[in-house]
Amino acid sequence: MKAIVCVKQVPDTSGKVAVKADGTLDRASMATITNPDDLSAVEAAIQLKEATGCEVVVVTMGPPPAEGMLRELLAMGADRAVLVSGREFGGSDTFATSQILAAAVNKIGVEADDVVFCGRQAIDGDTAQVGPQIAEKLHLPQVTYAADIQMKDGSLVVKRLLEDGYMLLKVKTPCLITCVKELNTPRYMSVSGIFECYSKPMEVFDYNALKDDPLIEVDTIGLKGSPTNVYKSFTPPQKGAGTMLEGAGQLVSILNDKHLI
Amino acid sequence: MSEYNFTDTAAFHGVWVFCEQRDGVLQSISYQLLSEGRKLANDLGVELCAVVMGSEVPEAYLKALGGYGADRVYNCNHPLLKNYTTDAYTKVLCDLVMEKKPEIVLIGATNLGRDLGPRCAARLHTGLTADCTHLDVDVEKYKAFLKTTSNIDVDNTKFEENTNLKMTRPAFGGHLMATIICPRFRPQMSTVRPGVMQTQEFDEAGAAKTIVENVAVDLKPEDIGVEILEIKKTASKMVDLIGADVIVSVGRGISADPDKGIALAEELAGVLGGVVGASRAVVDAGWISADHQVGQTGKTVHPRIYVALGISGAIQHTAGMQDSETIIAVNKNDSAPIFGVATYGIVGDLFKVVPQLIAEIKAAKAGK
Numbered sequence: 001m002k003a004i005v006c007v008k009q010v011p012d013t014s015g016k017v018a019v020k021a022d023g024t025l026d027r028a029s030m031a032t033i034t035n036p037d038d039l040s041a042v043e044a045a046i047q048l049k050e051a052t053g054c055e056v057v058v059v060t061m062g063p064p065p066a067e068g069m070l071r072e073l074l075a076m077g078a079d080r081a082v083l084v085s086g087r088e089f090g091g092s093d094t095f096a097t098s099q100i101l102a103a104a105v106n107k108i109g110v111e112a113d114d115v116v117f118c119g120r121q122a123i124d125g126d127t128a129q130v131g132p133q134i135a136e137k138l139h140l141p142q143v144t145y146a147a148d149i150q151m152k153d154g155s156l157v158v159k160r161l162l163e164d165g166y167m168l169l170k171v172k173t174p175c176l177i178t179c180v181k182e183l184n185t186p187r188y189m190s191v192s193g194i195f196e197c198y199s200k201p202m203e204v205f206d207y208n209a210l211k212d213d214p215l216i217e218v219d220t221i222g223l224k225g226s227p228t229n230v231y232k233s234f235t236p237p238q239k240g241a242g243t244m245l246e247g248a249g250q251l252v253s254i255l256n257d258k259h260l261i
Numbered sequence: 262m263s264e265y266n267f268t269d270t271a272a273f274h275g276v277w278v279f280c281e282q283r284d285g286v287l288q289s290i291s292y293q294l295l296s297e298g299r300k301l302a303n304d305l306g307v308e309l310c311a312v313v314m315g316s317e318v319p320e321a322y323l324k325a326l327g328g329y330g331a332d333r334v335y336n337c338n339h340p341l342l343k344n345y346t347t348d349a350y351t352k353v354l355c356d357l358v359m360e361k362k363p364e365i366v367l368i369g370a371t372n373l374g375r376d377l378g379p380r381c382a383a384r385l386h387t388g389l390t391a392d393c394t395h396l397d398v399d400v401e402k403y404k405a406f407l408k409t410t411s412n413i414d415v416d417n418t419k420f421e422e423n424t425n426l427k428m429t430r431p432a433f434g435g436h437l438m439a440t441i442i443c444p445r446f447r448p449q450m451s452t453v454r455p456g457v458m459q460t461q462e463f464d465e466a467g468a469a470k471t472i473v474e475n476v477a478v479d480l481k482p483e484d485i486g487v488e489i490l491e492i493k494k495t496a497s498k499m500v501d502l503i504g505a506d507v508i509v510s511v512g513r514g515i516s517a518d519p520d521k522g523i524a525l526a527e528e529l530a531g532v533l534g535g536v537v538g539a540s541r542a543v544v545d546a547g548w549i550s551a552d553h554q555v556g557q558t559g560k561t562v563h564p565r566i567y568v569a570l571g572i573s574g575a576i577q578h579t580a581g582m583q584d585s586e587t588i589i590a591v592n593k594n595d596s597a598p599i600f601g602v603a604t605y606g607i608v609g610d611l612f613k614v615v616p617q618l619i620a621e622i623k624a625a626k627a628g629k
Binding site: 011093094095098123124125126127128129130131132133135136137140141142143144145157160161162163164165166167168169170171172175181182226227228229230231232233234235236242243244245246247248249251252253254255256258260261 | 344345347348351371372373375376378379380382383384386387388389390391392407410411412413421425427431432433436437438439440441442443444445446486487488489490491492493494495533545551552557558565566576580583587588589590600602603604605606607608609614617618620621622624625626
């Protein structure tokens, strides 16, 4: 049994976000973190390992420095890591990204009792699309927005969050689950984990490693394989500054005059 | 049925809206999307169709969709469609798209729509743009939109003339806006956030005219890989931010005493007849539940009065509230960006200002 976790390294958009003059993001000047929902997915996989003894494989697509993030996840408790990296993969939208990640997961191999975990969404794009798109390419049933996962007679019982409640769903393995932060509290790297993380296996899948998968074609990956393109991008303008007031009394009298209260 | 070719863009016609129902009741996002879809269909000169999946959804509900702009309603009626499952809904929607070939498919960016949309887009081999806040097909209308919402020098910028769907969404936590197109493949798919599009006034004549077409649904239990054990609504009532007239939101500024900060916000909301919202920081810290979150990853709201207490005003937050009619900001830091979008600002400690505000409002109301 394996738990395969797809993760992404993202710029930390909760801190200071740097935008270049041309309106694109200045990624180089921003700190990177492991996407928060993906950390919940890794934690879920490690908990599955503690319950069943399964192997935890973390996989990411990104530039070579993403190896640093993978080492941290190995230090957290993952057993091996795969870095999917190649010039041919650059410029991929969510569709093309899911083609590549699905091919990588195929190469790792999905067996009958395996579970693929993803975070619900990444904080740089907030699309929540890659998880379900990978599931479709791999022909796996999916459960998104997982806030609780229980093993029961070879099936998973997953609490799937809705806006006004939840659904309790039973799904057989192999399947794909996307995780929300309510699912768990991700653990920190352990000291022994940090010692071990450099001796754990790390593979790199480049274009040549994946090119024989039918999902990988010139017109299904990278910029050329992406169905969507950016037509225009822009920064929203600041509204004109409003009126600064002295205190509560002045505000209430204005609101009163304008019949707002 | 001729062979389905997603690259033959000329073969695709019409605008579709996936109309989500829960418990047999159509969700308000369906009306918002139909109202928006109506404008797009008019610009393109094509039909607007509503797609409803469910089990025995009442005819009256289906006809009513015409009142919000639908020319035609595809009724996918099957016991296995009673409640949402990814597999059943994806199969039925994709089968219908392949048969009828719409050029645009709009889906609400709800927890269900955001599960259905990507699965369908992957199966149909087309693009999907998530959580859109603005849609255009007409270039002139798009330019008019940019003039009021962007820093682009519209008159001196070249725009490619086409009727591709221009799907605008916030990116990078709302720090950037991006307009996305899907030029080579069809259908062009988009999820749209609830509360962003305005619902048109109900049109009796449209409702009377609309055609309800029952779709033959090919679905077997073994098509569905997930079993629903239970559907539960949470006992505590979720806060209705989107429909609220007044919202009092709290941010990191309550961190000195979160419980007291939220209690003050509740009291102020009480006297103003509103509800309590929150920034992402407050939700992430676990001080309040996620249904209160306003912003790029929360809800988009435009109430009559929005009060921001101790909210710095990161674009992540302002993206979700800047269209409120009157914005009042209270913050200790006089250079907080929230003052850049506020109609009225008070520099001060919310723990001191809010009790005064509550007292003054009570006094003003008593004087009427």
